[in-house]
Amino acid sequence: MGLIRFLILLALAYVAYLLWRRFKAARAESRRHDAPEPERMVRCAQCQLHLPENLALYQDGKWYCCSEHRDVDQRT
Known part of the structure; x- marks a missing residue:
């Protein structure tokens, strides 16, 4: 039973990590588009x-x- 809980927690941590990376990439992309x-x-x-x-x-x-x-350069 302990191994199953560990694998579920590991899977949830991996999904959270992927969501966090996607959020950071989207935020960086929006900053690039906002720059003049x-x-x-x-x-x-x-x-x-x-x-x-x-x-x-x-x-x-x-x-x-x-x-x-401009005027000085035009006279010469």
């Missing part, structure tokens, strides 16, 4: 400063950090 995409960085053609693309100015195939650098 990294922003693309560009370099100013005038001063070589790196900044996010959404903050930069683009003109004639070049990126600039501000309108002053």
